[in-house]
Amino acid sequence: MAGEKKVKILLADDEPTILQFLDLGLTGEGYEVRLAANGTEALREAEQFRPHIVILDIMMPEMNGFDVCRRLKEHGGNVAIIMLSAKDAVEDRVTGLTLGADDYLVKPFSFEELLARIQARLRNQFPNLLGGVEIGPFRIDERRGEMLYRSEALSLSPTEYGLLKFLVLNHGIVLSKTKILDSVWGYQFGGEENIVEVYIRSLREKLGDKEHRLIRTLRGAGYRMDLP
CATH class of the missing domain: 1.10.10.10 (Winged helix-like DNA-binding domain superfamily/Winged helix DNA-binding domain)
Structure with a gap:
């Protein structure tokens, strides 16, 4: 991956198979990855890890992705949030984007598409890392x-x-x-x-x-x- 400094990505999803798949793929692309299995854990990891990008599932236990997105944006900092959802409802996309999400992907999605979305966020928000x-x-x-x-x-x-x-x-x-x-x-x-x-x-x-x-x-x- 281009750039001297590694891009840090936090994955938050309550489905272990998705976490394992994305962790393996993104680590192989040269990203530094941390995992969270629920909303509360995602907030805790975000505070410690200081990710550049958070890939955030909506339907998670303890705290849903919408609430996590809102909390992350309220705390400020230049973090890009890509929300994942099994729902293709327009209102879900509007809610996520209104709360500050930078992009939205509907499950199932291709890994190549996710990589393209990550690169787009890096170009817009973290061009110095590239x-x-x-x-x-x-x-x-x-x-x-x-x-x-x-x-x-x-x-x-x-x-x-x-x-x-x-x-x-x-x-x-x-x-x-x-x-x-x-x-x-x-x-x-x-x-x-x-x-x-x-x-x-x-x-x-x-x-x-x-x-x-x-x-x-x-x-x-x-x-x-x-x-x-």
Whole structure:
């Protein structure tokens, strides 16, 4: 697995066969894994282990996954939660996501799909653990604070780097100016929304995106990064 520091994953499920299967598979992929057989144990392990990712079953004894998810998010910290459920009910997915879950998988699922979801969470929340993240023509090197486009290093200010990284990691998603300001400039930013336009214009120039095919403007909605 790429990266110098091991990614820590906590598995919480009351089915021993699932725990054993995922433990074996994820350990083989190079992850550091801890197990919990119920909700109470999951909270205790999370406090001691400080995982980057928690794979959390909903139906568990002592404390269900929804309550564990809520408690983990209330305590703060940058932890990604992927919820597992035997139910495909929309209300379960909505409840989990509303409580702060970052992703949702319905049982039965393929191990390859779980790996893909884990990698997606790492790219979005812990890119520094991956060393370099390649997405389309971009490579993000979080350790060096460097962005490469078509193998060429871009000369970016810290704000330009943060904005471009946010656009690339969320490619294909329409991002409003408010969302961009909150995520890149921070909730305390007191300036005008037009600052986003200024930085988008600068990024387009540096990327040679004269026709706006890479960073698209969607009038009344925001911007979307479209990768080839």
